[in-house]
Each structure stands twice: as C-alpha cells, then as structure tokens.
Amino acid sequence: MLSRMFVEFGHFTLSLALMIAAFQAVVPLVGAQKGWRGWMAVAGPAATAQFLCIAISFAALTNAFVTSDFSLRLVVQNSHTLKPLLYKVSGVWGNHEGSMLLWVLILSGFGATAAWFGAALPERLRARVLSVQAMIGVAFLAFILFTSNPFLRLVEPPFDGQDLNPLLQDPGLAFHPPFLYLGYVGLSMAFSFAVAALIEGRVDAAWARWVRPWTLAAWMFLTVGIALGSWWAYYELGWGGFWFWDPVENASFMPWLVATALLHSAIVVEKREALKSWTILLAILAFGFSLIGTFIVRSGIITSVHAFANDPERGIFILAILAVFIGGALTLFAARAGSMEAKGVFGTVSRESALVLNNVLLSVAAFVVFVGTLWPLIAELAFGRKLSVGAPFFNQAFTPFMVMLALILPLGAILPWKRATLGRSARPLRGALALAIAFAALAFAVQTGRSALAPIGLALGVWIIAGAAAELWQRAGRQVPRLTRLPRADWGKAAAHSGLGITFIGIACLTAWDIEDIRVAKIGESFDVGGYEITLDGVERVEGPNFISTTATMRVTKDGREVALLHPEKRVYPVAAMPTTEAAIDNGVWRDLYLVIGDPQADGGWAVRTYVKPFANWIWAGAILMAFGGILSLSDRRYRVAAGARKMPAIAAPAE
Amino acid sequence: MRWLILALALFAGPAQAVQPDEVLADPVLEARARELSQGLRCLVCRNENIDESNADLARDLRLLVRERLVAGDSDREVIAYLVDRYGEYVLLKPTATGENLVLWIAGPAMLLVALLSAAAYLRRRRSAPDAAPAPLSAEEQARLDEILKE
Numbered sequence: 146m147l148s149r150m151f152v153e154f155g156h157f158t159l160s161l162a163l164m165i166a167a168f169q170a171v172v173p174l175v176g177a178q179k180g181w182r183g184w185m186a187v188a189g190p191a192a193t194a195q196f197l198c199i200a201i202s203f204a205a206l207t208n209a210f211v212t213s214d215f216s217l218r219l220v221v222q223n224s225h226t227l228k229p230l231l232y233k234v235s236g237v238w239g240n241h242e243g244s245m246l247l248w249v250l251i252l253s254g255f256g257a258t259a260a261w262f263g264a265a266l267p268e269r270l271r272a273r274v275l276s277v278q279a280m281i282g283v284a285f286l287a288f289i290l291f292t293s294n295p296f297l298r299l300v301e302p303p304f305d306g307q308d309l310n311p312l313l314q315d316p317g318l319a320f321h322p323p324f325l326y327l328g329y330v331g332l333s334m335a336f337s338f339a340v341a342a343l344i345e346g347r348v349d350a351a352w353a354r355w356v357r358p359w360t361l362a363a364w365m366f367l368t369v370g371i372a373l374g375s376w377w378a379y380y381e382l383g384w385g386g387f388w389f390w391d392p393v394e395n396a397s398f399m400p401w402l403v404a405t406a407l408l409h410s411a412i413v414v415e416k417r418e419a420l421k422s423w424t425i426l427l428a429i430l431a432f433g434f435s436l437i438g439t440f441i442v443r444s445g446i447i448t449s450v451h452a453f454a455n456d457p458e459r460g461i462f463i464l465a466i467l468a469v470f471i472g473g474a475l476t477l478f479a480a481r482a483g484s485m486e487a488k489g490v491f492g493t494v495s496r497e498s499a500l501v502l503n504n505v506l507l508s509v510a511a512f513v514v515f516v517g518t519l520w521p522l523i524a525e526l527a528f529g530r531k532l533s534v535g536a537p538f539f540n541q542a543f544t545p546f547m548v549m550l551a552l553i554l555p556l557g558a559i560l561p562w563k564r565a566t567l568g569r570s571a572r573p574l575r576g577a578l579a580l581a582i583a584f585a586a587l588a589f590a591v592q593t594g595r596s597a598l599a600p601i602g603l604a605l606g607v608w609i610i611a612g613a614a615a616e617l618w619q620r621a622g623r624q625v626p627r628l629t630r631l632p633r634a635d636w637g638k639a640a641a642h643s644g645l646g647i648t649f650i651g652i653a654c655l656t657a658w659d660i661e662d663i664r665v666a667k668i669g670e671s672f673d674v675g676g677y678e679i680t681l682d683g684v685e686r687v688e689g690p691n692f693i694s695t696t697a698t699m700r701v702t703k704d705g706r707e708v709a710l711l712h713p714e715k716r717v718y719p720v721a722a723m724p725t726t727e728a729a730i731d732n733g734v735w736r737d738l739y740l741v742i743g744d745p746q747a748d749g750g751w752a753v754r755t756y757v758k759p760f761a762n763w764i765w766a767g768a769i770l771m772a773f774g775g776i777l778s779l780s781d782r783r784y785r786v787a788a789g790a791r792k793m794p795a796i797a798a799p800a801e
Numbered sequence: 802m803r804w805l806i807l808a809l810a811l812f813a814g815p816a817q818a819v820q821p822d823e824v825l826a827d828p829v830l831e832a833r834a835r836e837l838s839q840g841l842r843c844l845v846c847r848n849e850n851i852d853e854s855n856a857d858l859a860r861d862l863r864l865l866v867r868e869r870l871v872a873g874d875s876d877r878e879v880i881a882y883l884v885d886r887y888g889e890y891v892l893l894k895p896t897a898t899g900e901n902l903v904l905w906i907a908g909p910a911m912l913l914v915a916l917l918s919a920a921a922y923l924r925r926r927r928s929a930p931d932a933a934p935a936p937l938s939a940e941e942q943a944r945l946d947e948i949l950k951e
Contacts (some may be wrong), residue, residue, distance in 0.1 A: 226858045384853055385816055419926060490929050505915040513908040518902045520895070528900045533842045535850065535893030542908050553934055631850045743820070752821050 148214045155205025156296040160706045162198035162253070165191055169279035173272035177344075185272035189260040192275050195248075195282060196257035198409040203237075203250045206295055210237050215302040219295050221241060223306040225720055234320035236309045241296035241443065241459075243320055246393075248439075251323075251330040256282065259334065266355060273341035276333075281333050284466045292459050292775060308720035309693065311405065317377035325370030325397055329435040331363025332404055336474065338431035339425045345479045348485050350419045353414035356428070358779055360411060363777035364404045371397050374766035381394040382543040384728035385756050386741050387655070387764055390539040392447040395518045396438030402511035403431040406504045417489035417562060420501070427508070429478060433471040434511070440467055447522060490679035492564040499557025503550065507655050510546035516541065535716070551605040551649060554642060555612025573619045595657060602653020609646030613639040633781040639772025644767045651763030652726040660757040664752040675757040677738065678702045684742070692716045694727075697751065701731065737761040781792040817851055820860070825867055834867050838877055841866070842893050850893055 169191035176184025209217050210233050213226045224233055238244040256278040263271050289295070312318070338356040342348045374394070379387045389396065394621040407427040413420040441447050444460025491497040517534045555577060560570050585604035592599060617639050621627040626789040652676045671680040682698040695715045701708045711729035720723070731738040736759045743752030819838075825831040838852035841860040851859040851866075862883070869879045874910045883891050937945060 276837060382853075383855075386853060389848060393942050446929065487926065487929070489926070491926050493927055497926070500924065501919050505919050507914070509908065509912045512911050515905045520901075524895075524900060530889065532889045532895050532901070533848070533891070533893050534895055534904070535840075535848055537894035538904075539896070542905070546908075546912075607875050663819055663821050663824060670905075682850060703808050746821070754818075 149210045149216060149768060151205045152209050152217060152296060152457050153212065155202040156294075158198040158205075159202040159286070159296070162195050162202065162249075162281065163290060165195040166199060166253075166279045166282035166286055168638060169195060170276050174276040177269045178275070182268065185268055187277075188272045188275035191279070192253070192256045195279065196253040198257060199250045199253045203246055206243060207234060207237050207621070210234065210243075213306065214793060215247055215306060218299050220299045220305055221299060221306045223309050225691065226305055227720075228309065228314070228429050229690060231316070231319060232309060232314045235313070237311050238326075239313045242289070242293045244326070245285065245293050247323065248297055248326055248330060248574040249282060249289065251326050251638075252278070252282055252285060255331055255334050259337075259359075263355075270338075270341055270355075271353075274337045276623075277337035277340045278333060281337070281470065284470070287457075288462050288466065292462050299579065306360075308636040308718065310472075310693070311716070311721050311723050311725050312381065312719035314718075315377060315381055317373055321370060321373040323370075323371060325367050328365075328367025328370050328404075328729075329397070329400060329438065331359060331366055332400060332428075332432045332435050334363065335404075335428040336470075339428035340477065340594070342425060342475050343474070343481045346355040346481055348414065348425060350415050350418055352638065353411045353424070357408070357411050357415065357594060360407055360428075360431075361775050361779050364401070364408055365772040365779075367401050367404060367770045368395065368768055370776070371401060372765045375768075376765045379761070380728055380730055383723070383728055383741050384754070385659070385728070385737075385758055385761070387652075387761075390517075390536045392518050393442050394534075395514050396441045398506045399511050399514050399518075400431055400434040400438060401702050402507050403427060403512070406507035406511075407431050408710035409500050409503050409507075410731050413489075413497055417497055419489035419491070420504075421485040421487060423504070424477075425482065425485070426478060427504075429474045430508075431458050433467070433474075434515075435724060436463070436467045436471065437515075439463060441518070448516065461586065484543075489563075491562070494560065494570075495566050496557065496564045497566070498564045499553060499560050502553055503557060504676040506546050506550045506553075510543060512549075513542050513546070514539065522785050547649075548601070548605065551566070551609055551645075554609055555616070555643075558612065558638070558642065560632055572680045573615045574612055577608055578609045581605070581608035591656065599654050599657035602649055602657070604644040606648075606650035606653070609649065609730075611700060613642045613646070615726055634778045637774045637776070637778030637781065639774070640769045640777055644770030644772075644774060647763050647770060648767030651760045651765075651767060653758035655758055655764065658759045662751060662755040665746050665748070666753045667750040668749075670750075672755075674755045676703060677708065677757065679740070679753075679755055681751065681753060684745075687714075689716070692718045693718065695742065697753075698728070698752075699740050699742075701738055709738060711738070711740050713740045717743055732762060733784045734762065735759060757784055803850070816846060817872060818855060818859075819863060823860070823867065825871065830867070830870050833876060834870055837870075837908055838863055838878060839865055840893050841882075841883060842891050848893075 150711040168187060172184050172191075173188035176182070176187075181758060197792075206219075207219075208214075209220050211230065213220065213224060213233070215221050219240060219242050220236075223243070224236045228236070233392070238247045244311040252563075256275060258264075259271070259274055259278065263274070266274070338352070338359070342352055371394075374397070375387045378389065379385055379621045396433055405653055409423065410420050410424045410427055414424050415580045423721060440460065440463045443463055444457075446460055489497065517539055520534045521532055524532050556567075556571060556576055559574060571622045581604040584607045585600040589597075615629065617628065617635065619633055620635055623732075662672070664672060664682040666679075667683055668683055671678055678701070680702075682700055683698045684695060687694045687696045693716065696712050697714070699711045699713065703710060709731035712732060713729040714727040716725050717723070725739055736757055739756035739758055741754040743754060745751055825834060830859045835852060837932060839850050841851045842864060843849045843851045843854035843856050845856050845858050845863070846854050849859075850943075851862045865883070866879055869882055874882065880892070889896065
C-alpha cells in the first residue's frame, strides 16, 4: 500500500523536523554569540530542511485524506468517501491534530522565507532570528508528536469514516483556517526579530524596515482570515450575524488589534528612531496573543473549565509554551529594553504623537477584549461567580475606542513628522469634514426616529475615506498627473484606511437598518418585506452528494419586475446526523436579500424568514481593501531594497 | 454535561431561532421581547443569545420572556425573573456590581494609565536634546553605500 508507506514516511519526517529544529535552535545561536561564521551559516539550510520535512509530512496526511486511508484514526474521525474532494483536503485542517500540523508547516515556512529572502540581513541577526523561530518550532513539533499526533493508526480500519462536521463543509470555511494561521503564525517572525534584537541589544531604523514586510504580510493574512470567518458566519448560520464576540473570534481579533498597533509603531521606529522598546514589546505581545488564542481555542478552557480539567494535557502543554516564550521574552525585554535609547525628538502635535495615540487606543481596545474574554474564567475561579460576557458587553465597552480611533485617524495621517501646527495641517481636511457631516445629516433625515448608530457610523466612515483621498491629493501637490507617481506605500496607506472606513459604514448601516420578517407562507402565497414582494413558488426534496436537501423556490419582485429567483435550503447530513440551513442570498452593493426556509407547519405552510440587509457586503469589501492596501505597501520599492541588493553579489561581497 | 445537552439539542431537530408561532401579535411587545432576548444567553450554547439560538431550551426561554411580557412585567422584572431561576449566567452583559466592577472599569482605567504614560513620553521627547545620530561603523557605511548605489 503506497499510501500507508507515505504515511509512515510522513510520520518519520515529522520526527526528523523536530531534530532539525532543535539543531537550528542551538547551533546558530551559539555561533552568533561566539562569532563563528560556520555555525551561523547552518541556520539557512536547516530552516529549508525543516520546512521540507514538515511539507512532506503534511503532504502525506493530505494524501491519506484524499485517498480515504481509514487506517488513520484522524481520517476515520473527520472524513468520508462520499465527501467532495475540496472538503477531503480541507478536512486535513478541519480538526485539532491536522490543523496543528498546518500550524507548524506555516511556522517553518515563514522561517524558510527568512532564510531565502533574508540574504541582506546582517549575519548575526539572521542567525538569531532563525534560531528563535526554530525554538518555537521545537515547542510545537513536540506538542504535536507527544499530545496530538495526526498519524495514529487503527488496528482494524473501518469501511468508512464519520464525516467532517457539515458546518465546516463550505468553501468559506475551507480557506478560513489557512489564512488565519498564516496571520497568527506570521506574527512569530515579528517575535523572532524582536527577541533577536533584544539578544543583540540593538534596534534601529534598519531593523524596523526588515521586520515590517513580515508583520505586514501576517497582518494581511489575519485580516483576510477574520473577514472570511465573519463572511462564513453571515451566510451559513442562517440569520445573517457577522460577528459574535465569541471567545474563538476574540482569539483572532486580539492579535489583529495588536499587530495593527505594531505596524504603526514600527513606522515610527523606521522613520524617527523613537518608540523602540514599545515596538519590541508589541512584537512580543502580538505573538503572545496568537499563543493565547491558540490556548483558548485548543484547551477549551473558556467553553468549559470542567472539560479542561478532565483532559488538561494539551492545554497545559500550550500554557507551558506560552509561559516559556512570552515569559522568557518579557524577562529579556525587562533586562535589555533600557539600552534602547530613543533618538527622535518631536513636538506634541506631530505624526509621531498621533501614532502614539493610535497605539494607545488599539492596545487598550485589545486589552478590553482580553479582559472580557477571560472574565468568566476569572470570575469563576477567583470569586465563584458563574457568569457570561457576551456581545452586549463588548459592543458597549469596545466601540468607543473605535470611534475615537476613527475621529483622529485622518488628522493623524496628514500631520507632518516632528512638528506641526494643527490648524494648518488640518486645512486640507475641511472638505472631508463637511462631506462627513452632510452624509450624517442625510442619513438622519432618511431614517426617521431610529438610533443615531447609522448616521454616526456613516459620518466616521466618510470622514476616514474622504480624509484619505484629501491626503493623497495633498501629497500629490494637488496635481492629477503626480497622483500616479506617488510611492505605492502612500496608496497602500490610503487604501487600507479607506477599507476601514468602508467596514465602519457597513457595520453601522447593517446593524441599524436591518429589516427582518418571520412568517408562515403557503405555496403560491406572496408577501411584502421592505418594498420587495416575495412569493414562495414551491418546495422540493433534492439529494446532494452527501446530504439530503429541502429546497424552496422563491421569487422576489420589486415594482412588478423580477429581482431574483432564490433557492434557500435546509440540509440534513445523514452520516453526521446534523441539519444545516443554507440561506439563499441575492448579493448587491446597497443591500443583500437574505432568504431562509424553515420547518413545514401543521397547516401546510412553511416557516420563512426574510431579511433585507443594507450595506452588508461593505463589511468584507472593506476588509479586502485593507488587505489590498497591505499588498500595495509591501510592493513599494523601498521595502525591496534588500531584494535589490542581493542581485549585486560583486558589490555586496566586500561589505560582509 | 453541557456538551451532551448541546449535542442533544442539535440532534433534536432543526428548530431555528424565532419561529413564526412564537411571534406576539402586539408589535410593541414583540419588539421588547426581541430586544430582551438579545441580551439573554442560551444556557446550553456557546456564547449565543436566545434570539439567535436554534436550541430547544432557547425556544423555551423565548416563550417564557414573551409570557412574562404579556403578563405585564416590565423589562427589568423579566430579567430579574430569569436571573432568579437561572443565575447571572443567563445575562450576556454582566451587571456592574461587586467584583464585576473590575471588568467594567478595566478598559477606562487602562486608557487613563496609557494616556498618562503617553503624555509623559511625549513630554520627554519634546524636551530631549536633539542627539546627533551615532556615527555609522565602517561595516554599516559600506552597506549604506551599496544600498544607495542601487
């Protein structure tokens, strides 16, 4: 059996990867300390070898899922022969063990990119970065091999598997974890750079420039990953909610907030050689929050303290990893941070100050999410109070920070470095302010007697977007041809900020103006929701590849013209014995029509739910635009200086 | 145990969120019921409110909330009635009493601390002597030349 041999080989290379990682963690570090170039030089090849070993291991597991090798316990528990190919592949990471393997694959992948593209880094820094990266690798490879081995065998393989949770059999969710892990784990690079800089005792503009591309890449992936998860919840859970403040969501949101702060503070280090120790701290915390998130999700401690107490092995292991890495890094930080003298001098009104304020708001917002997420645990363990902290708390405690952030954003972004006068710098923003107020007034006039949420959210969003446009215009010296010659980083900044504005508008308008209708409809009956006439044409039973579906046909018309023909479904997955709802959505720029079919009623009708969701897609469009801004910024030639230098080995050689 | 209940609730049948037969005839009362439901936790679910939850228990709670409202309870009385029976675990927004004050004050207090530290930092930066950057080492100078030539 070729597949089985492949699995054995994959298991072997995973153990080999652990040994390589251990080697890579120790030898280059000693080499960097003693100045032995040969010892430092092994870091690169070791990183490549470690990545290849884990890649083979991952390929073996993927192959086992695709060929439905039921001699593997993991495949039995999470797959089924009838499952479509896409979900056989995504089943690899749709479970604890496989997703941890993906975790270390990405971890070693980031390490390998540092080896491949980091030729321009100073020798010592590169050796130390790769060594720290390998230490994290050792911890997680050991975690997999000792507590979560995906390659465990069954003595008697069954004929078929138990299927993947049907909720996970969805394109949005198939790609959600890889993106999220690329983000989580990508932050390990910022961590490794921070620890390497602490060992070195030196942080300068060059360091900030080197660490920025990796942080930016991790942040982009995290942004897309969170957006995918939110989008999935929106269309899959059957009522169009997009964010629940669930501990698992918060676990991904906290690193995002800290990584966003880190991106901004690293700019200050790069341009002005200030905020150094704070930036190092943020880099440690960003990855720390990734680890905390991993702990929260994997140990199940938040869902149930008792479940954790019954099976604490994995949770304790991750907690130990968390304590060693974050504790160790913070100790190192306490010892060395003092030596990182700030150089830049700046006035109270300056870009630097605005970025400090940005960091204050983002980090305190992350802190609020952190306290809220852990509070049920703290309250139960410390005070014996069993309580919940849910969306209403977070909405109230978190939103003010985002409002403040939105208010200062365009102003801070347009302020010059070093010293500025508020009045003069803010002048180009007068148009943006007027536009924001006009939109708020318009929204207030259109909606009668409803909450101030939509006008405020709309005003903030327009303020950010128009502010970003005004800033670009200002930078181009108010001349159209010069707009195209602006550095890509300027466009990236404007795109990312506008994306945030668009997301704000989406969230505020959707939350405030959502229309909902719940009723029993008979076949052939029409009803009116928010100006749309909806007709239930029929309901039939349809068999899918691995599910049975009750599919309704519903016609939506407006003013006598057909808008959409939609087919909401209710599915039952017999293998997993689980029902799911598949809402039918007519996507639009200004509104989504969202139809859900429910149960048959005693009188022959069907329970039908209709939602008109204004501006829904703006939420995720904004997130995609933010990530696109990151790509633009990443492609700026100033960040490719290192890459360019590599092309000139003749000149580079004497420098080394 | 809670997991078992959750699993059973899921298998029990595809009842979903608010059903047509639950909706009250009086739109004002119904709106209040919806508002209240969004702040109440479905006890067997993970962080879901009873308004969105598909669990049978959530349906029972939704009906209970509506029953109390029809009986003439105020919003506050309905909440008190549920907390009496199910404990403060049922509230998604914890009350700001006792130890919970820490939860509510944590954010604003941290903001204050952060703003004060930031202000102190900014004051130091403003008055710091404009130190000349440290001269480059020979190695760095060579590296810089090489970058500039690109």
